[in-house]
Amino acid sequence: MSESTPAGRPRRSDTTRTAILAAARERFAADGYERATIRAIAKDANIDPSMVMRYYGNKEGLFAATVAVDLKLPDLGTLTRQDVGRALVTHFLDMWEDNEVLTALLRVGATNQAGAERMQGIFRDQVLPVTRQVCPDPEQVPARAALVATQLLGLALTRYVLRLPPVVALHPQEIVAWLAPTVQRYLTAPSP
Structure with missing residues (x-):
């Protein structure tokens, strides 16, 4: 208004x-x-x-x-517990591969307060609710979601912004195979 x-x-x-x-x-x-x-x-x-x-x-x-970004995250509650890491990594990788806006927003978020706030809002409004669906301890949802973000944003930064040759050279299926177990652990493993 x-x-x-x-x-x-x-x-x-x-x-x-x-x-x-x-x-x-x-x-x-x-x-x-x-x-x-x-x-x-x-x-x-x-x-x-x-x-x-x-x-x-x-x-x-x-x-x-x-920028209005809808990550269109999958409903993790409909998946078997052991498939959530793979589904999330695959989804994010598909989005980054086809979306120049996300890459630009990542660049801006790393260097500009308004961009960082926009990224924080996307995290709060879209990633936290999805994490809440599968996290075994509600009190750990913010920390676990943040750990997932470290992996997914780190991948995006190195593949699409910095364009590190070994990361760029990886086939998407290889990335999913490497990253999905880590994301899975962050989302569903018992507390350390």
Whole structure:
């Protein structure tokens, strides 16, 4: 809900923000994160580039504000307990392979507070509930979900951002075979 002026009209800043976000979504979708520029986004929104900087700080902050990410996580409660690690790693690997937005968001999250907050929100809203479905101890859900995130985000960082040759060279099935047992242990093993 946006604030309104006493006459019931939306505030000019709300209108400007809406225009910036709409232009940014279109520009990021058309050009990708790397090629999209603040200047082009501002031009599309019919505003001065300084206004984009005023509201969002920089390109990374703007990107984080525009990105809506639905991980479409599988319902782990429908799987046998021994299959959850494999299902989760396979799902994440499939998503990273086909989604440039996730790679860009990972880059932004590693270098920008707004991006980090967006990643934390995705973790809180999407990963924690899935972990809750299979974790044997409800008090350990946050720690176990965080450990899963270390593996999956570490894979994404090394394969799609840093592009470490040995990781890039691995076939997806090999990655699942190596990583799934670790993720499985984090999710369902008894406490150490």
